[in-house]
Every structure is written in C-alpha cells, then in structure tokens.
Amino acid sequence: MKIEHAYTIVTSPGRNFVTLKIVTDEGTYGIGDATLNGREMAVVAYLEEHVIPALIGRDPQRIEDIWHYLYRGAYWRRGPVTMSAIAAVDMALWDIKAKLAGMPLYQLLGGKSRDRVMVYGHATGRDIESCLEEVARHVEQGYKAVRVQAGVPGIASIYGVAKKEGEPYEPADADLPTEHVWSTSKYLNHVPKLFAAVRERFGDDLHVLHDVHHRLTPIEAARLGKAVEPYNLFWLEDCVPAENQEGFGLIRQHTTTPLAVGEVFNSLFDAKTLIENQWIDYIRATLTHAGGITHVRRIADLAGLYHVRTGFHGPTDLSPVCMGAAVHFDTWVPNFGIQEYMPHTDETNAVFPHDYRFEAGHFIVGETPGHGVDIDEMLAKQYPYKRASLPVNRLEDGTLWHW
Ligand SMILES: O=C(O)C(=O)C[C@H](O)[C@H](O)CO
Ligand SMILES: [Mg+2]
Numbered sequence: 001m002k003i004e005h006a007y008t009i010v011t012s013p014g015r016n017f018v019t020l021k022i023v024t025d026e027g028t029y030g031i032g033d034a035t036l037n038g039r040e041m042a043v044v045a046y047l048e049e050h051v052i053p054a055l056i057g058r059d060p061q062r063i064e065d066i067w068h069y070l071y072r073g074a075y076w077r078r079g080p081v082t083m084s085a086i087a088a089v090d091m092a093l094w095d096i097k098a099k100l101a102g103m104p105l106y107q108l109l110g111g112k113s114r115d116r117v118m119v120y121g122h123a124t125g126r127d128i129e130s131c132l133e134e135v136a137r138h139v140e141q142g143y144k145a146v147r148v149q150a151g152v153p154g155i156a157s158i159y160g161v162a163k164k165e166g167e168p169y170e171p172a173d174a175d176l177p178t179e180h181v182w183s184t185s186k187y188l189n190h191v192p193k194l195f196a197a198v199r200e201r202f203g204d205d206l207h208v209l210h211d212v213h214h215r216l217t218p219i220e221a222a223r224l225g226k227a228v229e230p231y232n233l234f235w236l237e238d239c240v241p242a243e244n245q246e247g248f249g250l251i252r253q254h255t256t257t258p259l260a261v262g263e264v265f266n267s268l269f270d271a272k273t274l275i276e277n278q279w280i281d282y283i284r285a286t287l288t289h290a291g292g293i294t295h296v297r298r299i300a301d302l303a304g305l306y307h308v309r310t311g312f313h314g315p316t317d318l319s320p321v322c323m324g325a326a327v328h329f330d331t332w333v334p335n336f337g338i339q340e341y342m343p344h345t346d347e348t349n350a351v352f353p354h355d356y357r358f359e360a361g362h363f364i365v366g367e368t369p370g371h372g373v374d375i376d377e378m379l380a381k382q383y384p385y386k387r388a389s390l391p392v393n394r395l396e397d398g399t400l401w402h403w
Contacts, residue, residue: 001026003060006052006092008034008044011380013347015170016040016388017319019375020047020088022096024060030095031375032088033288033325036080037317038172038390046085050074055089061100063093067294083266083291090292091325091371099370105328106365109293116362117330119314119341120145120209120234124161124169127151128197135198135206144361145207145234145338148198152190155183157391159213159403168345170316172388182215182393182401188224195231207234207338209260214238214402215393218247225255234338235260235282235311241402242270248279258282263313266290268299275306282311282337288322289313293329300333309337316342320352324366324373327356331365339363351380 004025010018018034034043051070058066070086071077098105106112121138123146125131131150138146149160157180162169191210198208210233216224221239228236237260240247251259260282265271266289274280283303290296300310310333312326323341330339341363344352354373355366366372393403 001059001061003055003058006055008047008052009375009377009380010040010044010385011351011383012385013351013380013383014345015172015316015348016385017348017351018043018088019319019321019380020092021375022055022060022089022092024096028096028099030060030092030099030370031321031373032091032093032095032292033319033322034084034088035288035317035319035322036084038388039081040385042081043084043088046081047088051085051089060093060096063090063097063294066090066093067291071291078267078269080264080266080289083295084289087288087290087292087295090294091287091321094293094325095370102369104365104367104369105325105371106331109297109328109332112331112365113334114331114336116359116364117327117336117339118144118362119339119358120147120207122147122149122160122169122342124149125151126161126165128194130165131194132197132201135202139202139206142360145209147209147211147340148194149211150190150194152183152187154186156181158187160211168316172317172390174389174391175387177389178391180391180393180403181396183396184216184220187215188220188227191224192227192231195228195233199231204232209234209237211237212239214241216240218250221251222254225251225257225259229255229257233257237261237284238263242274245273245279248274249277252279260284260311264289268295268302271299272302275303275308278306278308280308283308284311284313284340286313286318286322287325287329288318293325296329297333300335304335309335311337312339314340314342316344316348320344320349320354321371321373321375324354324356325371327363327365328371330363347383351376351383
C-alpha cells in the first residue's frame with residue numbers, strides 16, 4: 001500500500017482550521033488537524049512545500065518510521081510549525097491504520113481504560129456575579145468540572161472573558177493583534193475573591209479550574225497558589241511562562257494547589273524537567289501541537305512514571321479532528337486526568353461530522369473505525385480563510401508582557 005496523494009484543506013466556519021488529508025492507492029483516507037492558531041498558513045506552507053512531496057509513495061502503515069523521517073529528516077528539530085505539521089500526518093496515518101483494521105482508534109492504542117472521559121467547560125463573565133451564572137449554567141448542563149475566568153476591576157480586557165456578555169469567547173479577534181493592558185496586582189487581589197464566591201455558591205463537590213495564561217512570575221504564582229488553597233482547585237494552569245522549567249520548582253515549594261502546564265509545548269523535551277522533578281500534576285501538551293499520537297504517547301508514558309496525569313488542551317482553535325483523536329487517546333491513556341472542552345459552533349460541527357458525544361459532563365468515544373471524524377470538503381469551501389491574530393498584553397506603563 002502506498003500514499004497516493006495528500007493535500008491541505010483550509011476552512012473558516014467561524015474560525016480558521018487547517019486539515020491534512022492523506023489518500024492511499026487503495027482508496028482509504030485519513031485526516032489530521034494542523035491548526036496553529038494565528039499562524040495557520042505557516043503550517044500549510046510547511047506541509048505543502050516540505051512534507052507532502054516527501055510522503056508520496058511511502059507505506060502509510062509505517063507510522064513510526066514516517067514520524068522519525070519527518071522529525072529527524074528536517075534536521076531542524078521541534079518548534080510548533082514543524083510539530084503541528086508532523087502531528088497532522090501522524091493523526092491521519094493512525095486514522096488510516098484504524099480504518100484498515102476496522103477498529104476505533106482506542107482499540108489500536110490498547111483498548112479502553114475507562115468508559116467515559118471527564119471534561120471541563122469554560123465559565124466566563126465580566127464580573128463575579130455573571131461568572132457565577134455561567135458556572136450555574138454549566139452545572140445544569142451536567143458538567144462536573146468548570147474553568148472559571150472573570151473580569152477584573154480596573155482591567156478592561158482580559159484573557160478568557162468575552163467582550164460582550166453571553167457571547168462565546170474567541171481570543172483571535174482581529175486581523176492583527178489587539179492590545180490589552182495588564183495589571184498583576186489587580187489580578188492577584190481579585191482571583192481569591194472569585195473562588196471564595198464560587199465555593200460559597202456551589203459547595204465543595206464541583207471541580208473548579210483556573211487559567212493564569214502565563215502572566216505571573218514564579219513568586220507571584222506561589223502567592224496565588226497559596227491564596228486559593230482554601231478553595232481546593234482542580235488545577236491552576238500556566239501560572240508562569242514555562243520556558244524556564246526550574247521556575248516551577250519555586251512555585252511547588254510554596255503551594256499544594258495542583259499545577260497544569262503545557263498547551264504551548266510541542267515536544268517531550270519541553271516537559272521533561274517538569275515531569276521528572278514532579279513539579280507539575282497535569283500535562284496539557286496536545287496531539288495537534290506536540291507531534292501527534294506517536295509523540296504525545298511518549299510524553300504521557302513518561303508522565304505516568306511520576307504521577308503526572310493528562311489534561312489535554314481543547315479550545316475551539318483545535319478542530320474537531322484533534323478533539324476526536326483526543327477522545328480516543330483519553331479513553332485509552334492509563335494516566336488520564338481531564339479533557340478541556342470548548343464546544344465548536346454548529347457551522348464547524350457541520351464541516352467536521354464526528355461520532356464522539358457529550359453526555360453528563362463527559363465525552364463518550366465513538367465506535368466508527370478510525371478516529372471517527374470526517375470533513376465535508378464541499379461545505380468547507382464555503383468558508384474561506386481570513387487572517388486572525390491573538391492579542392498582546394502590555395503593562396500599565398506600556399511594557400510588552402505575556403498575554
Ligand atoms: O484553552 C486554553 O486553556 C487556552 O489557554 C486557550 C489558548 O489561549 C488558545 O488556544 C490560544 O490559541
Ligand atoms: Mg490555557
């Protein structure tokens with residue numbers, strides 16, 4: 001069997017998605033997600049110019065060999081563009097292999113470790129009161145775990161909070177980056193009040209999470225972790241930028257609040273020191289940005305040795321193709337923790353028909369051979385690409401900060 005052709009599909013049913021389709025000479029095809037939010041066309045160029053020509057004629061069943069061929073063959077290792085391109089190939093090849101085997105992907109990985117996969121949804125509000133209403137709406141819908149992000153008095157725009165009440169939050173909101181103004185002290189003073197209000201209204205059973213989105217220093221993160229200890233968070237996410245992995249050692253010395261990190265990681269080496277030192281509790285590296293199933297499986301296995309569990313990134317900027325593959329992975333992986341779930345729009349779901357489903361705060365995996373997600377290419381053509389960028393943050397004195 002040979003790879004006969006492969007091509008990228010760029011579509012924007014409300015937001016941009018990049019999909020790679022690989023077709024074999026026997027007619028079986030697989031698809032993979034290659035969406036890198038705000039840098040979509042860089043991955044398209046990488047795939048079209050460098051990856052697809054090198055795939056034609058190869059045996060699609062040699063997933064491991066093709067992964068190393070693309071990784072080592074580039075000479076230039078890692079990086080989000082390269083690893084997203086490799087991930088899309090890898091996901092499509094696992095899709096093909098599972099279809100050839102006539103099995104849902106989780107069976108090929110080793111079968112079910114659980115019957116359902118707990119997800120967390122996003123509650124956001126301009127202030128504490130409206131945020132609590134959103135938490136209540138999630139609880140009514142059956143969620144067992146909710147990420148809680150609220151506006152902060154004195155900060156006009158902040159990550160995780162929609163511009164207008166009731167609207168879904170989409171961070172890539174303009175052609176070129178919009179500018180936000182950030183104040184660490186206002187934020188640090190406000191967050192404990194938010195979680196005090198959440199626990200007072202919803203009691204102790206609901207799992208609550210919070211995303212700091214890389215904006216603190218280690219000692220500030222340590223202060224926040226300690227301040228929210230009474231509210232028993234499921235996790236505090238991305239509390240500092242993680243290029244300096246040792247920073248987490250300092251945070252860990254000061255707080256028992258569980259720590260999650262890794263949505264911007266693209267390789268095992270971004271997480272190795274964090275995992276081996278047991279400085280984190282959840283690893284968020286996701287299939288689309290960290291080299292696909294073949295590589296993330298290695299990250300999860302290393303993490304498992306050190307009591308670190310998975311908590312995959314799952315925003316709307318990853319397509320349903322990534323989510324479908326992730327639900328299979330989550331169903332299999334022994335050290336599963338939780339899966340992020342930001343529902344896609346109806347338009348997106350129509351372009352990407354899929355068989356995973358949400359039920360009572362969990363995802364239930366489908367039984368279709370492959371990863372269970374397809375693409376309607378005719379419909380996809382109706383939504384042309386439109387450049388969209390993520391915002392930037394500046395401190396109140398104008399210094400560029402982490403967004
Ligand atoms: O979902 C999350 O936890 C995020 O932090 C979402 C990111 O801001 C988003 O994926 C950036 O493209
Ligand atoms: Mg995040």
